[in-house]
Amino acid sequence: MSVIVAKELTTALTALREHGDARLIQGGTDLMVEINFNHVKPTTMISLRDIKSLRMIRTDTPGIMSIGSGVPYSVIEGEPVLTAIPALAQAARTVGSPQIRAAGSLGGNLGTCSPAGDTLPVMFALDASIHLSAIDSSRVVSIHDFMTGVKRSVRQHDEIITAIDFPIINGWQGYSKVGVRNAMVISVASACLVADHENADVRIALGSVGPTIIRCRAAESWLKTTLDLSTRSTISLDVANEFGRRAAEESSPIDDHRSTAQYRRHAISVLASRLLRKAYQ
Ligand SMILES: Cc1cc2nc3c(=O)[nH]c(=O)nc-3n(C[C@H](O)[C@H](O)[C@H](O)COP(=O)(O)OP(=O)(O)OC[C@H]3O[C@@H](n4cnc5c(N)ncnc54)[C@H](O)[C@@H]3O)c2cc1C
Incomplete structure (x- = not known):
């Protein structure tokens, strides 16, 4: 198996387009379990962990907090997410153990797309939007259109989830x-x-x-x-x-x-x- 450690999003997107059977890995808390049980046997892995742009939390758009797909739960459970999107911080706190929360991410929760994924009900209740990028295109998909079934989504193989936009709501x-x-x-x-x-x-x-x-x-x-x-x-x-x-x-x-x-x-x-x-x- 070869592992491509991308430092930039474009490197990861180019590699993903070139390698039809490549698997993306962020925290690895879902994917490594699959690999260890021989449920998947990728010949190429593309690590997203060193891509800084996927680990940013932005508030440039009024009324929106945009969380990078690679931001770990250990960050999401604290400020500034705790005040802006308390339900998401709460959901993040319930994920696994401190070790899992230090590595696991929203991108991975969406990539796996299990109905038991703890952050997904928060995305549905808040009408979140998912940013997807391919090497030559990008699109924003409502969470309601993104998840199509158990571990199924509209994400295409050559697309990377880059960020999730959460409307900031006034209310409990x-x-x-x-x-x-x-x-x-x-x-x-x-x-x-x-x-x-x-x-x-x-x-x-x-x-x-x-x-x-x-x-x-x-x-x-x-x-x-x-x-x-x-x-x-x-x-x-x-x-x-x-x-x-x-x-x-x-x-x-x-x-x-x-x-x-x-x-x-x-x-x-x-x-x-x-x-x-x-x-x-
Ligand atoms: C002991 C243990 C306890 C757990 N407890 C919980 C829990 O309480 N609640 C819960 O919801 N989950 C739990 N999980 C599952 C897991 O931690 C989460 O789903 C986590 O969000 C996965 O994130 P990750 O970054 O580790 O994903 P990875 O394992 O790196 O990736 C998961 C999948 O998403 C894809 N992917 C990753 N990043 C992207 C991206 N940017 N774009 C497109 N695809 C991408 C990968 O290719 C892979 O298919 C647990 C797992 C373990 C091992």
């Missing part, structure tokens, strides 16, 4: 996950809730309960038509529980080695209800 936001233990765990159900005070709405996205992340559009619009979210500062337990029940109805979980569909649905109803109450307590 949070991320919660349920797993078989407290730390070092892949979620069996997760949820990100964002209360957008300017638009007087609430958005919720679910992880690990369907082939893609699920935005609960019906529960969101039920809440918006039931309550005036622009003036309301508290929400009753009955309304929160009904919202949770409706969010769970929109999930599409399966039984697998981590949990049962029934438990996952129950977990979603509890997570959604709790997150909503936290947002309006």
